[in-house]
Amino acid sequence: MTDVLTLDGVSAGYGPFHALFDVSLAVAPGEAVALLGANGVGKTTVARVASGLVAPERGQVRVEGADLTGAAPHRFVRAGVAHATEGRSVFASLNVEENLRLSFRRALGARGVAGALDQAFEQFPALARRRAQLAGDLSGGEQRMLSMARVLVEAPKLLIADELSLGLAPIIVDEIYAQLERLRAEGTALLIVEQHVSHALALCDRVLLLEHGTIIWEGPPADAADRVVARIFEHGEAG
Template sequence: MNATHSSQDAILRIRDLSAGYGLVQVLQSVSLDVRTAEFLALVGGNGAGKTTLLRTLSGLLPVQSGTIEWNGRPVGGLTPDTIFRLGIVQVPEGRQLFPRMSVQDNLLMGAYRRDDKAEVRADLDKVYGLFPRMAERRRQLAGSMSGGEQQMCAMARALMARPRLLLVDEMSLGLAPIIVDQLMENLIEIRDQGVTILLVEQDIHLALAAADRAYVLETGRIVREGPARDLIEDPELKRAYLGV
C-alpha cells in the first residue's frame, strides 16, 4: 500500500543500530524505516533479534551504536516513560496484564498518564467497539479469560494510551488460528484508523499476508525488505521459512 513512498515519509528511522544484553550483541547494524500509518512487519525465526529490537525502541535496552529517530528527533537513550509519552506504545509478548484486576481496570491502566477524563471515556467506548468481547467481559478478572481474550485486552489497553506507533510483539504465540485471524483483522482496522503498526512475528506467512511492507531479520541482521506481497512470493523465503 505504501511501498512507493520514500524514506522521507518515515515517522521512525533506525540507522546502523546495534544493541543487545551486556556484552552480548544481538542486533548488528540494523537499518529500517517505519512510515506514517503503515502496517510494517518485522519477521524472522526464534532468536533472530526481533524482541531485542522492540525492547531497544521502547528504551528498555540501551543503544550500543547507531541511531533511532522519531519524527526527526533522536530518541536512543531516552527513558521508557519518555518514549511512551511520545506515543510509542508496546503490546508486550506474554500480554503482561494485571490478572486480578477487571478488564476495564486493565484498559484504564493504559490511560494512566492521561488527565482528559471525557476523552478517556470516549476512547474506552471506541475500544469496546473495536473489541466487542472486551465490552462483554469488562467486569471479569483479566486473568480468568482465555489467551486470545487476554491478547485482545492487551491490545485494547495499548490503544487507551493513544499510540502513534503501536509495537506488537509475537501476537500469535500460543493462540488458535481463528483467534489470530480475528486479531490480525483488528490490527488492520487500527492501521486504517491512522495508527502506525510495527508487528514482530515468528509466523512469517501470517505477518506478510496482512502487512504493507516487511523486513526479514536473521541473526541480528536485516537480510530482506520490500512490499509484503513481493516477499511472500520470494522463493528463498518460501524455502527457508514456509517449507515450500
C-alpha cells in the same frame, strides 16, 4: 515527511549477550512493515529497542525525527509509540477495567476515561463481560484483546505488535488482524514482528528479514514469500 520511527546503526543486547548488530530501519507514517525471521534472531530485541525497553549500545533511535536514544519507555509512549509485547502484556494483578483505566487515564485525562471504557467494551464485548475479573485469569486470546483495546482507543502513530498470534486459535488471530487492519486505515504505522508469516505478508507494505541480529533482506511482500519460507526452513523452523 519524517519517518515515524528510525533505527540508525543500532547494536543492542542484554549484558554480555549481543543480539543486534548494526541494524538500520525506518517506518514511514501509515506504513505497515513486517519483521520476519526464525526463532532467536533478534526480532523481539528490535521491537524492544523501538519502544525504549532496551537501550542500544551503539546507534540512534528517533521517533518522528526526535532523538530518543536511551530514553525511558514512557517517553516513547508519549511520542506516540505503542508496544504490544510478546506473551502476556497485561497486568495480571489488576482487573480488566483497571488495566484499561491505567492507560486511558494517562492518555485521555480523568474526564476521558469513562467514554473510552464504553468504547472499548463496545468494541470487545468479551471484555465487557469480564470487566471485574483479574486480567491474569483471562484466556490468552482475551488477554491479547485487552492489550489491543488499550491501544485502539487513541490510535498511536506507531504500533509495535510482537508475536500477536502466538499460541492463539486461528479465529482469534483473524480477529486481531482485522483490528490491525482497522488501525492502519486510521493512519497508524505498524511494525509487525511475526513467525506467523501469511497474515503478516497479507497486511504489510514492506518486509524486513532478520537473521543473526542483522537485516539481510528488504522488499515487497510478493517477493518475500519464497525467501522467507526458504530462510526459515533452513533453520529448521516451521513458520
